[in-house]
Amino acid sequence: MEAKNCQKNAELLHFAAQTLIRINFGFFQLVNFDVKFISTIGNYYYEMMDDKWPTDFWMAAINQKWTDVEIFVGTVKVMEVHRIILCARSPVLNESLSKISSGTKSEVYFQEEFGVEVVQHFLNFLYTGSLKLTDGVHQLNQLATMYQVETLKNVCQLNVSASSPDVEELTNCLI
Template sequence: MSSDRFPHDTFLRILAEGMTTTKSTETASRSTATVEKGTHVFEIVGYSLEKGFSAGHLVRSGTFTVGGFDWALSFYPDGGDEASGSSPWIILELVSNGAEARAQCGVGLLKQPSGLLGCGWRMRHPRTFNSSDSSRFAPFRLKSEAELKASGFLVGDCLKMKCTLMVVKGSQLSEIKEDSEIEVPPSDITKHFGTLLEDKVGADVTFSVGGETVTAHKIVLAARSPVFKAELYGPMSETRTSCVTIQDMQPAVFRAMLHFVYTDSLPRMDDLKGGDCSEMIRHLLVASCRYALDRLKMICQNILAKNLDAETVVTTLALADQHDCERLKKVCIEFITSPNEMDAVLATQGYASLKRTCPSVLVEVLEKTSRLRRS
């Protein structure tokens, strides 16, 4: 064995073990064949006058160009030669001098008078046409004259045919660039935390709320609320019992607040009617202030601001004033002082209560009204 040749397995071992790869590159390219398509309709009027000649008599179409090459159709009413019989033939021919083309073609007969394609014949694959030899021809044998008449192709002594030609123009080489953008699905962490709350796996704290028991995870609550963090991990946490009692909060409100803590979204409230839903949002606003859940507080304010009416606006205004919701408070005052709503609001029981319980807010309403009157 010569010294410059290795057995196959030795060569592979050298590649795998004896060489250090410093850089690896991968490239790709694509070769795309381009095709030019063209059609030509050939109409023979006075079909019977072309019949009765010897085999080989032809009627020739005009020359048409597809793919940069000249082509023509030849129709043989009595057959192409004695051996082929008397059935008509259509032959496509490459007529460009000294040319070679790769093409796929088909011919069909057109029904009259609709002009729809009734039957056809086609080459299954592209092939090479060379104008210097017999490969320049592509023959197609038609039906007999009786069949042509019966099928509606030969009407009024006229026959129409259509040639469809696809010429392969060559290949275009292009570099394939891999898309560096990898689609990343949206975050589903809140879904997993919601499942954690529902399944109660690893829950390590129990709350007693309105006589009902609710379990949760201390680490999640502490991460989301500084109040929970102080209660569950602060200096006084060791003196607490394993069950934490929540005063002045309904169980449904506490559960809804926990749902937000775990999923950063409000739970579905499809089972609550309009008034009950608004009441739930008000209670959640109070709970958000109690546990310093600032985003929940803003969400509740936004919902209440978009659902004001004459009956509830005063209650919402008092709540906004009590919990320092300045933006919500401003929206409520704007609503009350609007000309279309003021009379209805002043007639409510809530407004009468507001005068007794929140006189400072009433002053703001009156000041706003006075400014509007002067403007």
């Protein structure tokens, strides 16, 4: 049986398997399973992913493994992080850190108004892509706006606008 509402240019994934099944009368019957998946949503693909890598990177920063940027809130040193993560996730940080030679340790200063904990949550989001804070969302939104971290801006705006966002709105925001 073929799918009736199938786009001609849709990507087709096809899986096949065989198994022997014993029927009540002692007969064995060979049964074929033929499963077809059709991708009809543009730019959406299922991928297997190692979900441990973001926390591994974050732990490397916590343990100061190969870190090359010192983060300060005012005059208080918060932690050391990796320049490559900051540059990959924030165009603003990329521009400022690209001006400094890569062999030396760099320093990034955040305004004291944000507080150490909010900056730590901001950095954690840059590394892991997950938000573990709900109280300081307004300040995180300000940081996301200042440093042009679009995904964090979207997540913060959802948390600010409603305590339980609409599923469709959340999906559109994250895509």
